[in-house]
Amino acid sequence: MEQVGKIEKINGNKATILVKRISACGDNCASCSAACKVNGIRIETEVTDDIQVGDYVEITTENDVMFKHILMIYGMPLVLMIGTIFIVNTLMNGNSNKDAISALAGLASLVVSHFILKSYDKNEMKKNSIKYTVAKKL
Numbered sequence: 001m002e003q004v005g006k007i008e009k010i011n012g013n014k015a016t017i018l019v020k021r022i023s024a025c026g027d028n029c030a031s032c033s034a035a036c037k038v039n040g041i042r043i044e045t046e047v048t049d050d051i052q053v054g055d056y057v058e059i060t061t062e063n064d065v066m067f068k069h070i071l072m073i074y075g076m077p078l079v080l081m082i083g084t085i086f087i088v089n090t091l092m093n094g095n096s097n098k099d100a101i102s103a104l105a106g107l108a109s110l111v112v113s114h115f116i117l118k119s120y121d122k123n124e125m126k127k128n129s130i131k132y133t134v135a136k137k138l
Helices: 063-091 098-127
Strands: 002-011 014-019 041-046 056-061 132-137
Touching: 014 056, 014 132, 041 132, 056 063, 063 098
Parallel strands: none
Antiparallel strands: 002 014, 002 056, 014 041, 056 132
16 A cells, blocks of 8 residues: 655654645545544655655555454444344344344444444554555655
8 A cells, every 4th residue: 555645853763754635525524524634644664765754755555464353344344243243143033123123233332343443543552553664755
């Protein structure tokens, strides 16, 4: 995955880079409740000698790590919701309201998955599993 960032400061061979967040809403922040309003995210990575403060650089991340995060973010809630609906529907076999109860249980599983993902994100941020590399100066 490639992104463009601007070098904010350099300390030895480590640089702080401001990476603008890519907005799914097309930078129309008034119509969306996401946290896109921030200027971007700051990352730290190693740089070479020819990079200076203010330069724009292309940053890459490992695709397998990104795919793992994407799978977790989108796949886990889907699997949890479908599994919950299936299990509740099977257990409520004789109940006439089993479809409504299954649907509510599926929605409740999405709330549970939100908290699981928050915990996952906090754990991954502590491990710092995403490694950024400066590919080239732009």
